[in-house]
Amino acid sequence: MSRIEMQRIGKSYGPVRALDQVCCVFEENRITGLLGRNGAGKSTLLQIAAGWTFPDQGTAYVDGRPVGPGDSPDLYLMSEQDLYPDGMNGERALRYSRRLYPHFDEAYARMLSEKFRLSLKTNVNQLSTGYRSIFKILVALSVNTPVVLLDEPVLGLDANHRELFYRLLLEKYTEKPFTCVISTHLIDELAAVVEDVTVLRRGQVLYSGSREALLSQGYAVEGKAEAVDRYRAGRPWIGEERLGGLKAAYFWGEPAPDTVPEGLELAPLDLQKLFIRLTEEEEEK
Template structure:
């Protein structure tokens, strides 16, 4: 199978099962959202794919070849994660050149130009950056590395709204010019909803959804209005959650709306991805 394939991957840390028999395929040239709560296992998965951690069971393949201790495969994969692996006292511009040593297609010119656009001085030291600028530094690396599989772990942490918009714009422009596989793990779900095509939801180490955004959003709907009327409509239906405020209630349902049996005065809307995620992953 082409693309990156996880086959029965499990990983435990002491008494916590971080990944539980995960089987999953990241296909070529698609943009994925990897969504999960804090602690769900997202970072563990990304660290296993990029050889920073080894699984207890199962394996990860790239185009059918195991990625473990496979330099050829690792050269096709880039991960930006919470931990940076750069020497702390290294300057940004040196870090760009250093990255090119390991990833020959890294575009130093583009990295310099993006640094300027994001207002990141390339004379700064890697360890002197604020949370927002550390994220910007890593996002620039990911946008310039030019490998087929790029994993973005929290690419907008600490970024202001303007810089988040700029990141999404550059990601889509790059994808449009020269498609690659981007896997974006983020908590800002509603914002990224228009950027991603495929959605993987992980809960307590297990994949609970793996489908296109449109399929997933088509699975549910919301009904709002007078609490009594909402209750009468939702009785016997597949309710995944409710919110109440005073006498008003919003219910989140799976399935297709049944307009015929819906009481007067209720408002019917589509599901928004973040609300759906919250309802699917709440404990």
């Protein structure tokens, strides 16, 4: 099992509409980046995919079968929530994971604990934010389930440990591909790691598909304000910035042109810049 499909998912928490009419697919054996601002619904969506929580409307399917309640040995969700009972140290938590996941590679997890210099003697809940993330990364990279969902895996990690994590993930993935969904706010770092992207905005899907197709639809044009304004007319622009007589306008929704009129400059938009423009709120402009 490994292809995840969300069909018209809706979920409310009291008055808050966390997800609304969400349709998207996490393709089999691909790495998908799940992007969205705080409160956009990323964690809720991953918890629904894992069967930890249930949608009010719609259905989540894994390989065509509706997701049932409870933990599945074929799917691992690394979440922000702390799952280990108080007083459980790393050693015991690893043994606990081995019981839940038949293909759990304890030797590999131990090797990773040395790479990250994580003490397995310490109680998991007493670790710092960064090392709690690292402990969960250890487990996520060792479970060997066909689906691994990572909700903010690099929360609190320093730059060196984040790089180490991306390398280990890709090593593992190139060795034996699995379906992987990663949510993060550090978009620049993850942009090249993912093949597909799903963007959530206020509980709705803004984009779901290949990263390359998303980027090929976005570009920026810079130059004198009047020239930029002239160029902008009739094109799908999503934002602009002004500095004196200079202006930059951002476009999304048509292929980037090969050339622009004399006096203007064409610039690509990377994933993070595009994301910021697409999810910017009125008050932030």
